[in-house]
Amino acid sequence: MTNESVPLYQTLANELRDAMSDGRLSAGARLPSVREAAHSRGLSINTVLAAYRQLEARGFVEARPQSGYFVRSRLAAPPAPEAGARAVRPRPIEPAVLDRIASVVAAQADPEHVDLSLACPKGGDFYPAARLARLVADTARRHPHLIGDYSLPPGSRRLRREIARHAQALGLSMESDEIVLTNGCMEALQFALRTVTRPGDAVAMESPTYFNLIPLAKRLGLQIIELPTHPERGLSLDALEMLLSEQRIKAVVCMPDVHNPLGTSMPLAAKRRLASLATEYRVPVIEDALYAELQYATPLQPAVKSFDRDDWVILCASYTKTLAPGFRIGWMEAGRFHREVADLKFCSSVAQPAVLCEALGTFLEDGGYTQHLRRLRRLYASQIDRLRGVIDEVFPTGTRATDPTGGFLLWVELPEGCDANRLFDAALAHGISITPGTLFSPSGRYDRHLRLSGCYPFSDRHIHALVTLGQLAAEQCRGR
Amino acid sequence: MTNESVPLYQTLANELRDAMSDGRLSAGARLPSVREAAHSRGLSINTVLAAYRQLEARGFVEARPQSGYFVRSRLAAPPAPEAGARAVRPRPIEPAVLDRIASVVAAQADPEHVDLSLACPKGGDFYPAARLARLVADTARRHPHLIGDYSLPPGSRRLRREIARHAQALGLSMESDEIVLTNGCMEALQFALRTVTRPGDAVAMESPTYFNLIPLAKRLGLQIIELPTHPERGLSLDALEMLLSEQRIKAVVCMPDVHNPLGTSMPLAAKRRLASLATEYRVPVIEDALYAELQYATPLQPAVKSFDRDDWVILCASYTKTLAPGFRIGWMEAGRFHREVADLKFCSSVAQPAVLCEALGTFLEDGGYTQHLRRLRRLYASQIDRLRGVIDEVFPTGTRATDPTGGFLLWVELPEGCDANRLFDAALAHGISITPGTLFSPSGRYDRHLRLSGCYPFSDRHIHALVTLGQLAAEQCRGR
Incomplete structure (x- = not known):
């Protein structure tokens, strides 16, 4: 030719x-x-x-x-998880998993480490900190009573109205009175679980799942049943339906959009089916939408809650990852559990600081949020591409990684012979903090996996840390 | 003569x-x-x-x-509570009490009402709102990273150091590392109870007790055993010791200084004995010190925790009533339960907003707090005197009231024939909100009692509301 x-x-x-x-x-x-x-x-x-x-x-x-x-990076995706067999029985939470979570959190907090672990930027200009600071300053000066007076529930009407307005982008139609403000998304998840479960109950969670749900479930006396969760197909609805048909769980906790740690989202048809299962089996679905607005593609894929006909979905979210990491303002729309959740907030922590709520409400009102999100999506998309590229270059052959649909997190599978816990220890000895995969399941699975964050400027220091990490992983492979 | x-x-x-x-x-x-x-x-x-x-x-x-x-007002003190017999068995929490709490809280939030109910000022110059607002503004502008970065636990070292320093005035010797920051005192109480109890356990609480502990206990599946609590002698330690000797409770919750609703404090000898009982019976004492710094007399009487030899006392406090009602920054020193409490904070709501913590730490550092408290104590002492005087004049003969040792709350006993719940309803019809005594025990006791707040300027509107309240009470007496 x-x-x-x-x-x-x-x-x-x-x-x-x-x-x-x-x-x-x-x-x-x-x-x-x-x-x-x-x-x-x-x-x-x-x-x-x-x-x-x-x-x-x-x-x-x-x-x-x-x-x-x-x-695009040529990293292969990790293989699909095994079939649903492992979803059938709760396994006890491994104490070693809780210990490991504590070690990783301590490593994240150490300012001396190069942090490839924390799911939030430290420094950089990812968030409009200076503009928010000015808004806080203006709000405090103009309305000192927000500081001198008690912050009464349900809190800033302006903020709740704006939350409802922006939630339309996720296909949600809410009234401001249906929104309960919380201390970040974590308090929303806490309230959701405390409202729909009692100690001894079993709940279904994704595998892998956001790690902080594991100590929370433990403290609430809950058993966790792991649902295999595929980077592209989302949690196994067949496995879930089997559990539901046997009436063995009191709630499902999931992160259908921009999953932590996978970085990927559930297809629309699966979301629709999940919402139907909730109604059919009358089971609460706790939908963690923390990163949902960070989907790279717009218009955003709608949340599971948008298909929720009978108010079984409890949506939990926050501005911690999208706009104001330091405000700790989250929110929830608890559907049929609204009254119970609002009462629980009052006797658990009363309210959020009024001055921050009002400042956030003002930011959301003036249109800057939509532009900020547009910029942030592009930024994080290129950060993740860059990260995938570096992993591709410096990690041992056979390393695979998810191809995120949003956010700044990535799930890496290392080749045979690697051990994520040992890699965490080895990296820490080099002053590098990472998040080993073993944190993301109550039984300590995923010992060849890592969650890596891409929410930092790619300085020489960070590139060097990634190179070192790749070398440490390669040494493990060779030494197998 | x-x-x-x-x-x-x-x-x-x-x-x-x-x-x-x-x-x-x-x-x-x-x-x-x-x-x-x-x-x-x-x-x-x-x-x-x-x-x-x-x-x-x-x-x-x-x-x-x-x-x-x-x-001083010549109002008589309420009679001592009956002997300890009522402490011997847990009584179920009356659903009517929870409903009544919800009605009262809703009435407090209505800006149209003359509020004699809320335990915090609305407006007025009780707190240095403008100075705090400037501090928040300065802190936000100088350190925008406190807004743009994730608020990591354990939070502002400056604030924790200053908390430890000021706690010395209550006889407490603490390290900053022993302090866990919380979303107000309510979250501290929540964590204390969640750490030392499991559902089904019984806990001892004062009677009357701070009302929001009742729905909290209910949500945690706890049984409440009421301990008779005398305005001058504090909770009945004889009744407590009987319970402890029978090993029937998992914790004691109490407010030894400037009690809500009584306004009074426990004598020093009783505090010492309570601390000894904690050690002897190895039972956690959850000491709510929310108003302890508002004792009128200085030097302040030391907290029960100051006599705590073996770290059984969990001290819970906040700046909500003493300095910054709108910040919602509380703290706890959990003694032997420190690690568990710190972990619970992380998986329940992670951290408090860094910018507010830093601003508060700065205020506490520069010496303004001591002067502010001095002024506030004098102000609240005269407010309470004024309130007692008005009650003395306008309430029906036979009305009694406690003689507070600090703070801005007062416990009123109405004459025979009065009914606090009906009085609440009647007052509300006149646009006046009060707190009926029935909120302050899980079994709905104290139906002839009110808690009144004195944290507002004595405007004509407030005086008129008190006069109306006295007339409504007098009508009830006559109609008995």
Whole structure:
């Protein structure tokens, strides 16, 4: 086949693929704009577009709205979890898991470590801290009574109205009176579980799951039944339905959008089915939507709650990851459990600080939030691409990683021979903190997995830490 | 006996007593200063002092440091509670009590009502709101990372150090690392109970007790055993010791200083004995010190925890009533339960907002807090005197009230024939909110009692509301 018989767009596509193979174009790099490429190569816009679209269709690049085309990492996805058999019985929470959580949290808090672990930026300009600070300052000065007076529940009407308004982007239709303000999403999850369970009850959780749910369940005397959770298909609804049909669980806790630690989301059809199961089996679904607004693609995929006909879904969320990490303002819409949750808030911690609620309400009102989210989505998408690219380069062959649909977290599977707990210890000895996969299930599964965060500027220090981590993992593989 | 045989100081004392009897000197009025009285009457300073001291010894006036002598109300104290028999068995929590709490809290939140109910000022200049607002503004502007970064536990070291320093005034010797920051005192109480009890356990509480403990206990599945609590002697330690000897309770919850609703404090010897009982029977004492710094007399009486040799006392406190009602920053020192409490905070609500913690720490550091408390104590002492005086004048004969040792709350016993719940309803129909006594015990006792707040400027509106309340109570008495 001579060059002449190859269409022009294919020649361009092949050239770009070669550049990706030999590293001239690395993961996360932006392709020249269609217009630029057309101009510099003397091609028509349609030709360039055809090349870019082929690369996109084959998974080599991805289009990001208003940003252009970016090279994707060639990291493979982790294999699907085993079949649903492991969902059938609760397993005791391993004390070693709780100890490990404590060690990891302590490592995250140490300012000396290079932090690849914490699920929130430390420093950087990811959040509009200065603007929020000015708003807090203005609110405090103009309304000192918000500081001198008792913060009464249910709290700022402005904030609750704005929460309801912005929640429309997730397909939610709520009234401000249905919203209970909480001390972050964690208090919302705590209240949800305390409202719908009693000690000794079993609840279904995703596997892997957000790790802080494990000590919480333990303290509430709950048993956890793990549901296999696939990065692309979400939690196994077949396994869930089996449990429900046997009436063995009092609630399901899940993170259908931008899962922590997977970084991925449940397909729409699965969300719809989950909402139906809740109604059919009259079981509360506790939907953790903490990262849902950080989905890269817009319009956002709607939440499970948007399909909830009979108010069985308790939606928990917060502005901690999307706007104001330091405010600790979360919220919940508890459906049929609203009254109980509102009463529980009053006798558990009364209210949130009025001055911060009012400042946040003002920010949400003036339109800045939508723009901020747009910027943040692009930023985190490129951060995650960059992170995937670095992992691809510096981790041992056979390493796999999820391909997040939002947020700044990534789930990495290391090759055979690696041990995530030992890797955590080894990394810590190099002043690097990571989150081993064993934290994310009550039984300590995922000992070849890591959750890595990508919410930091890629400084030399961070790149160096990732390189070191890859070397430590490679040493483990070789030594197996 | 002629006038000549009466010492000069006695003549003066008698004159002043006459003036109090016929209303020329009403409750809360300030006597002329010793120097003024000596000058205007041509007496020696010692003679005037002797008269004032006799009046003080007999309970007609009280001396307030740096302020002078003030006429005390002649309201009688409520009779002592019955003997300890009622402490012997847990009684179920009356659903009507929980409903009534919800109604009262809703009434407090209605801005249209004249509020004699809420245990916190609404408006007024009781707290340095403007100064705190400036501090929040400055802290936010200088340290925007406190807003843009995640608020990590254990939170502001400056604040915890300052808490430990100021706690010395209550006889407490603590390290900053032993302090867990909480969302107000309510979250501290919640964590204390969740740490030392399991559902089905019984706990001892004072009777009357802070009402919000009742729904909290209910939600935690706890049984409450009521301990008779005397305004001057505190909770019945004999009744407590009987329970402890039978190993029937898992914790004691009490408010030894400036009790809500009584307004009074436990004697020092009783505090010492309570601490000994904790050690002897190895039972956690949850000491609610929310108002302890608002004791009128200084130096402050030490907390029960100051006598705690073996770390059985869990001290819970907050700045909500003493400095910054809108911050919702509380704290606890959990003794031997520290690690468990710190872990519970992390998996229940993670942390408090860093910017408010840092601003509060700065206020506590610069010395303004001590002066503020000095002013607040004098202010609340005179508010309570004023309130007692008004009650004395406008409530039906036979009304009794406690004589608070601190804070701004008062416990009123109405004459036979009155019913606190009906009075609450009648007052609400007049746009006045009060707190009926029935809220303060799980079994709905105290149906002739009210808790009244004195934390508002005595405007015509408030005086009028008190007069109306007295008339409504008098009508109930007559109609009995």
